[in-house]
Each structure stands twice: as C-alpha cells, then as structure tokens.
Amino acid sequence: MNCKICSKLLQEYLENSISEELISELNTHLKECRRCRIFFRTYSLTVTLSQRIETPCCVSSEKIKELTSLLHERLFPK
Amino acid sequence: MSKQSEKLSDAALVTEIKHGDAEAMEEIVRRFSNKVYNLAFHLTRDASAAEEIMQEVFLTVLSKIHTLTNEAYFATWLYRVTTNASYGFLRKEKKFTEQTLIDDTNSEHSAVYDWSTLPDDVLLSEESSEVLRTAIDTLPDTMRTVVIMKDVEGLKNEDIAQTLGLTVPAVKSRLHRGRLVLREILSDYFRKYSDPSGDNV
Numbered sequence: 001m002n003c004k005i006c007s008k009l010l011q012e013y014l015e016n017s018i019s020e021e022l023i024s025e026l027n028t029h030l031k032e033c034r035r036c037r038i039f040f041r042t043y044s045l046t047v048t049l050s051q052r053i054e055t056p057c058c059v060s061s062e063k064i065k066e067l068t069s070l071l072h073e074r075l076f077p078k
Numbered sequence: 079m080s081k082q083s084e085k086l087s088d089a090a091l092v093t094e095i096k097h098g099d100a101e102a103m104e105e106i107v108r109r110f111s112n113k114v115y116n117l118a119f120h121l122t123r124d125a126s127a128a129e130e131i132m133q134e135v136f137l138t139v140l141s142k143i144h145t146l147t148n149e150a151y152f153a154t155w156l157y158r159v160t161t162n163a164s165y166g167f168l169r170k171e172k173k174f175t176e177q178t179l180i181d182d183t184n185s186e187h188s189a190v191y192d193w194s195t196l197p198d199d200v201l202l203s204e205e206s207s208e209v210l211r212t213a214i215d216t217l218p219d220t221m222r223t224v225v226i227m228k229d230v231e232g233l234k235n236e237d238i239a240q241t242l243g244l245t246v247p248a249v250k251s252r253l254h255r256g257r258l259v260l261r262e263i264l265s266d267y268f269r270k271y272s273d274p275s276g277d278n279v
Contacts (some may be wrong), residue, residue, distance in 0.1 A: 007206055013234075041194035046261040049201065050229035052143050055116045059132065064111055067133055068104050075140055076100045 001029040006036045010043055089149035096143055107136060110153070111233070114160050121164035123215060133164045138163075155243040157233070161223055168219070193268035200271055206264070213263040216256045217256050224249055225256040 006029050012018045013026060030037045085103035088093060091109075094102035114135050116151045119128035121258075132154075139159055197249065201207065214222055214230075223242065233241075239249045 007105065010256075011250060015212050023105060038192040038194070039139055041192065042265060043261050044089070045194045046257055047229055049206070049264070050214070050225065050257075050260065051232070052202065052209060053120075053207060053214075053230050055112075055119075057228075059111045059115045059129070063129060063132075064107060066137060069236070070133070071103060071140055072100060073137060074137065075103065076098065 002005065003029075003033060003036050006030070007034070010040055014044060014047060032055045088152050092143065092146065092149040092152045095140065103140060106140075106152075110156060111136075114156060117157060117160050117226065117231055118164050119231055120214075121223060122167050122169070123211075127164075127167050128161075131160065131167060139141050150254055151240070152235050154240040157227070157237070158243075161241060165219060190271055190274055191265055193265060194272070196268060196271055200268070206267065207270070209267045210260065210264060212215065213260050217259060220244075221252045221256040221259075224252040225260070228253050 006026060009018060009022060009026055013023065018026070030040055083094075083101050085100075086094065086102070086105070088106070088109070089104045091106050095106065111132060113134045115128050118131040118135075119125060121166045122128055122131070128256070129213055135156065139156055146152060214225060217225060220242065227238045228235065235246050235249050235253075238244075242249070244252075
C-alpha cells in the first residue's frame with residue numbers, strides 16, 4: 001500500500017466499510033509511515049470534533065405548541 | 079399525546095396524517111422539530127431564522143403530505159425542504175457561497191503537524207470549537223451541508239444523497255474534501271501549540 005491509497009481508504013475505514021484484509025494492510029502502512037499516521041489521526045480527530053459541535057438548543061415547548069396549533073388551524077380546520 | 083402514536087414508525091405516522099389524524103401530525107412535529115431546527119440553525123447560523131424555517135418547513139411539508147407517494151421518504155423530503163429554505167434565507171442575506179472555489183488539492187500532501195496529541199482542554203476548548211464552526215461556515219454550501227448533515231447531525235450517506243439529489247459517491251467526495259479543508263484550518267490553528275523543537279513531517 002502507498003500513501004495515496006492509504007489516504008483514499010481513510011474515509012471508508014471511518015465508515016467501517018473496508019475489508020479486514022485492507023484494514024490490516026492499512027495498519028501496516030500506518031505503522032511504517034509517520035506522515036500518513038499523523039494525517040490519519042488528525043483527519044479522524046477533525047471528524048470527532050465536528051461530531052462534538054454542540055447543537056444550539058432544543059426547540060422550546062412553547063414554540064412546539066405554537067407550531068402545532070398553527071398546523072391544526074391550517075390543516076385540520078374545525 | 080397518545081402512546082399509540084409514539085410507537086408508530088415515521089412512515090406509519092405519515093399514513094395516519096394523510097387520513098386526517100391530527101395526533102399523528104403532533105407526533106411527527108415532536109419527533110422532527112429539533113432535527114429540522116438544528117439543521118436550519120447549522121446552515122444559517124441564525125437562531126430566529128432557524129425557528130422561522132422550522133415553522134415554514136412543517137407548514138409546507140404537512141400541507142403537501144398527500145403528494146408524498148412513498149411514506150418511507152418523509153424524513154429525506156423534510157430535510158430537503160429544510161435545506162432549500164435555509165439556502166433561500168442565505169440567498170436573501172447574500173451569504174450563499176456555492177460558487178466559491180476551494181483549493182483543497184494539496185491538503186493531503188501539505189506538511190502535517192500532529193495536533194492529535196494535544197490535551198483535551200486545548201482540543202475541546204470553546205475557542206477551538208469556534209474556529210471549527212467558523213471553518214465550516216467558509217465551506218461552499220453543498221460541501222458545508224454535507225459536512226453538517228453527516229458529521230454534525232449524524233445522518234447516513236444514503237439519506238444525505240437523497241435529500242440533496244446527489245449520488246452517494248458525490249456525497250462522500252464532498253464530505254472528504256470538506257473534512258480536508260477543516261483539517262487544514264484546524265492544523266493552522268493548533269500549530270501555535272506546537273513544540274518549537276519541530277513536530278512537522
């Protein structure tokens with residue numbers, strides 16, 4: 001495996017969509033290539049940090065009530 | 079809220095709404111309102127716009143619910159309408175950046191600094207989160223939308239593809255390029271913590 005293939009496989013690896021055999025080849029390459037190893041770690045961590053971005057907040061129950069009563073009015077008129 | 083509605087699948091709720099079941103409509107709103115709001119907020123970065131968009135999206139989608147032929151596609155339809163409404167807001171605000179070109183061609187080959195070993199209080203600081211949020215904002219809209227849907231909101235590639243009218247490989251490609259850009263920006267930011275003895279490759 002070379003650095004280019006390693007870089008291309010990274011995304012599939014994070015999705016758990018590559019074979020055990022390829023994972024083994026990838027790990028062998030990562031052990032030998034410091035550059036790819038750092039790239040792999042920082043790319044994975046970029047994904048992790050994005051996943052940790054806080055969601056703004058929950059929609060307030062008042063807002064949900066307001067919305068559902070508007071929907072009732074428009075879609076289910078008495 | 080009826081326990082009955084809470085147990086139904088999304089598709090079954092949609093069928094019930096089509097039959098005029100107001101409780102099913104309430105359950106759909108309860109189930110998806112935060113998801114719609116969060117997606118709209120991350121795309122627009124504007125809390126009041128996100129609330130307006132959420133309202134508009136539910137009004138649009140539920141008033142046209144009879145046109146949905148396959149109930150299983152309700153969620154992706156909802157996300158598509160949310161995305162379009164958010165783009166509409168950004169266009170009005172002149173913040174739509176679809177044409178922005180990002181040169182990410184060299185990012186896989188540029189010097190790499192190993193910031194993964196930095197302590198958590200640096201990696202997870204409010205400042206670094208803000209750097210990342212701002213970096214996401216600078217991505218062209220489709221790329222940004224894919225990154226937000228996948229990495230921030232945790233949607234599946236297949237659902238993102240369907241929502242945005244892209245193929246799965248196109249979603250993956252935008253996601254990868256977006257992540258590369260973000261990684262570069264984070265690398266630049268975290269470099270200030272690098273060991274002066276040199277950790278670059």
